[in-house]
Amino acid sequence: MSRLSQEAFSSSSTVNDAVMAMLCTRVRAQQAWTLRQQVTLAAIAAPTGNESTRARMVQQLLQQCGTAPVTMYETGNVECAVGPGDTPPLVCMAHLDSVYATSPQLDAPIAVQRDGALVHAPGIGDNSRGLAGLLTLAAILQAPDVLPLLTRRVHLVATVGEEGDGNLRGARAWFDDSANVGVTPVAAIAIDGPGDTSIVHQAAGAHRLRVAVHGAGGHSWVHADAHNPIHALGDFIARASRLGNAQRRDVVVHITRMGGGESLTAIPQHAWVEVDVRGTSATRIASVRQQLVRLAHDVTPASLRVTITALGDRPAGALAGDHPLVQLAQRATEAIGVVPHAAVASTDANIPLSRGIPAICLGAGGDGGGAHTDGEWYDDTHGARGLERLVRVVMALAS
Numbered sequence: 001m002s003r004l005s006q007e008a009f010s011s012s013s014t015v016n017d018a019v020m021a022m023l024c025t026r027v028r029a030q031q032a033w034t035l036r037q038q039v040t041l042a043a044i045a046a047p048t049g050n051e052s053t054r055a056r057m058v059q060q061l062l063q064q065c066g067t068a069p070v071t072m073y074e075t076g077n078v079e080c081a082v083g084p085g086d087t088p089p090l091v092c093m094a095h096l097d098s099v100y101a102t103s104p105q106l107d108a109p110i111a112v113q114r115d116g117a118l119v120h121a122p123g124i125g126d127n128s129r130g131l132a133g134l135l136t137l138a139a140i141l142q143a144p145d146v147l148p149l150l151t152r153r154v155h156l157v158a159t160v161g162e163e164g165d166g167n168l169r170g171a172r173a174w175f176d177d178s179a180n181v182g183v184t185p186v187a188a189i190a191i192d193g194p195g196d197t198s199i200v201h202q203a204a205g206a207h208r209l210r211v212a213v214h215g216a217g218g219h220s221w222v223h224a225d226a227h228n229p230i231h232a233l234g235d236f237i238a239r240a241s242r243l244g245n246a247q248r249r250d251v252v253v254h255i256t257r258m259g260g261g262e263s264l265t266a267i268p269q270h271a272w273v274e275v276d277v278r279g280t281s282a283t284r285i286a287s288v289r290q291q292l293v294r295l296a297h298d299v300t301p302a303s304l305r306v307t308i309t310a311l312g313d314r315p316a317g318a319l320a321g322d323h324p325l326v327q328l329a330q331r332a333t334e335a336i337g338v339v340p341h342a343a344v345a346s347t348d349a350n351i352p353l354s355r356g357i358p359a360i361c362l363g364a365g366g367d368g369g370g371a372h373t374d375g376e377w378y379d380d381t382h383g384a385r386g387l388e389r390l391v392r393v394v395m396a397l398a399s
């Protein structure tokens with residue numbers, strides 16, 4: 001840890017218990033408002049690469065939270081910066097994009113079904129909840145009696161490209177830009193999905209690649225002895241799936257998409273699979289990547305041609321369990337009456353962690369499930385609790 005961040009984490013916050021309790025009361029008073037923002041955002045389709053409509057709505061909603069300027073960047077990121085700018089800033093990020101099992105129509109609203117505290121919609125938790133958390137922070141931090149307490153700037157950033165093949169594009173751009181102007185944030189917090197117990201301080205890395213096999217194809221009876229790209233890839237799939245270790249999780253291999261073939265009655269000319277390699281060990285990921293490339297060539301007969309395309313990299317990184325930022329998050333979790341537990345995930349926090357900037361990922365409160373499916377749900381019964389935790393961590397770092 002740098003001397004800079006050591007000072008930041010050890011210096012005591014100017015916010016006493018009474019002020020913190022008052023802020024938590026405000027978070028609870030805002031619970032219904034927060035859920036309304038979440039529902040509004042979930043209704044706007046934002047698949048990775050097409051986040052702009054939801055981004056404009058986030059920009060509008062952030063503007064309503066106070067007077068701090070809100071900027072939309074060329075990357076598609078939306079940012080609101082609150083507080084004085086003369087000390088290393090704190091960054092809070094929530095990703096704009098959602099995963100949909102079926103492709104949404106970009107101009108048609110996503111069906112959101114609400115029954116009291118329970119809401120069903122793809123992306124309702126991951127990450128409309130995170131975005132609603134970002135808005136809550138924007139409102140809380142800009143209250144006239146809170147703003148003067150801030151001793152460092154808090155950048156509230158809604159990022160593009162966190163899911164799918166987005167390659168953490170938005171977070172990467174933000175940290176590239178800040179490095180270019182010589183600013184090193186004191187810490188970063190990714191706000192992702194619901195939840196109030198886990199503290200992600202280990203970033204699972206990932207490497208994604210597409211393996212495609214091409215051949216002459218032909219009539220499936222007349223040219224019956226021609227080599228078949230799908231058969232070759234079948235071999236590849238069977239063997240690739242055994243390269244990972246799902247129990248130990250140092251590296252996990254999944255074939256996530258596949259396609260190919262031109263006709264029911266033809267030997268295919270083209271077929272492809274996409275592979276998602278994830279893990280906590282950057283060296284294991286690199287070694288499995290090498291094995292996959294070798295395997296792709298091994299299973300492909302000489303009459304066929306194989307091409308391998310890298311689809312993206314998410315760097316791995318980690319913060320020690322006894323790092324002051326992790327300890328701060330643990331105390332904040334205990335303060336809301338919940339037992340904290342450490343978790344590993346692949347989030348926007350991967351980028352700062354891989355660059356040596358202390359970072360964690362926290363949920364934005366409430367319960368949820370079915371993430372990355374059309375059956376995703378969110379339960380707001382205890383929704384405020386996780387946001388109280390978030391406000392505690394942010395105020396401890398920024399005031």
Ligand SMILES: [Zn+2]
Binds near residue numbers: 126
């Ligand atoms: Zn997410």
